[in-house]
Amino acid sequence: MAQKSFSLATRVKLSNGLSMPQIHLGVYLTSGNETVQAVKSALEAGYRAIDSAQMYHNEREVGRAIAAFLSSEADTSGLTREDVHFTTKLASNTSYNATRQSIKKSLYACGLGYIDLFLLHSPYGGKKARLECWKAVEDAIDDGEIRSGGVSNYGVKHLQELINSEPRIMPxxxxxxxxxxxxxxxxxxxCAQNGIIVEAYAPLTRALRMKHPKIVSLSKKYNCTPAQLLVRWSLQHGYVPLPKSVKRQRIIENADIDGFEIDEEDMKALDNLDENLVTDWDPTDCP
Incomplete structure (x- = not known):
């Protein structure tokens, strides 16, 4: 039976036995104080997971905002570092040694003591580099620098390649x-067949389809915003959406998705909107 109730407290179980929040704040294309304020607003609103990356150049700001929140009066629940999930990603796949150093730099930049989830940001670089970089992630997990490892923008062939290599630790x-x-x-x-959780970036289509007739009509039907409809669709599929906003009210609004449930017929109607819309990049077919 599919889950019906979702909130910022909802967590998903990972294949390594750990768990993480099912809704994360994305901080792509944010920088400086804008990042700090967005993370602060999210944590105060109840978000417990932030998704960053080396390529975003804001790991330091995210870490600073998390640490500041945890030591402030705004932390009314007495949360600790363990209660906030921090994700970052490797900028480029080059070699084992470069990746180990890169992980240490991210660790130093965020200042959080460890990284909850570290991803290979893309499959670019070729098979040798991909597998070497994954080995570096495994060793960083063994050394306590990372809690969980994963990948990003991997197509089926890249996932199969990693599985076929018989890694010590699965993504x-x-x-x-x-x-x-x-x-x-x-x-x-x-991913579902292999116990890999799907994290959905750009779950709001970067606002490119908010005025689509089907999105508008279903938003009216369920008395929700288009963004709430899209986040709810993602959750009902079992994905982990990463809605991004820098506006406090939108950050709060995007996660307010427990007042309605999309019925099966409407879920299928939404699924049928597929047009292979790529809003940024798509490395999933790279060699």
Missing amino acids: TVNQIEVHPFNTRTDITHF
């Missing part, structure tokens, strides 16, 4: 662009 997550206009069912089905 817990594959973060890809997923929304009703780009459902990526080939990848999502493969």
Whole structure:
């Protein structure tokens, strides 16, 4: 039976036995004080997971905002570092040694003591580099620098390649662009079959389809915003959406998704909107 109730407290179980919040704040294309304020607003609103990356150049700001929140009066629940989930990603796949050093730099930049989830940001670089970099992630997990490892923008062939290499540690997550206009069912089905959680980036289609007739009509039907509809669609599929906003009210609003449930017929109608819409990049077919 599919889960019906979702909130910022909802967590998903990873294949390594750990768990993480099912809704994360994305901080792509934010910088400086804008990042700090967005993370602060999210944590005060009840978000417990932030998704960053080396390529975003804001790991330091995210870490600073998390630490400041945890030591402030705004932390009314007495949360600790263990209660906030921090994700970052490797900028480029080059070699084992470069990746180990890169992980240490991210660790130093965020200042949080460890990284909850570290992803290979893309499959670029070729098979040798991909497998070497994964080995570096495994060793960083063994050394306590990372709690969980995963990948991002991996197509089925890249995931199969990693599985075929018989890694000591399996990837817990594959973060890809997923929304009703780009459902990526080939990848999502493969992930489900192999115990890999799908994290959905750009779950709001970067606002490119908010005025689509079906989105507008279903938003009216369920008395919700288009963004809430899209986040709820993602959750009902079992994905981990990463809605991004820098506006406090939108950050709060995007996660207010427990007042309605999309029925099966409407979920199918949303699934049928697939048009392979890529809002940024798509490395899932790279060699």
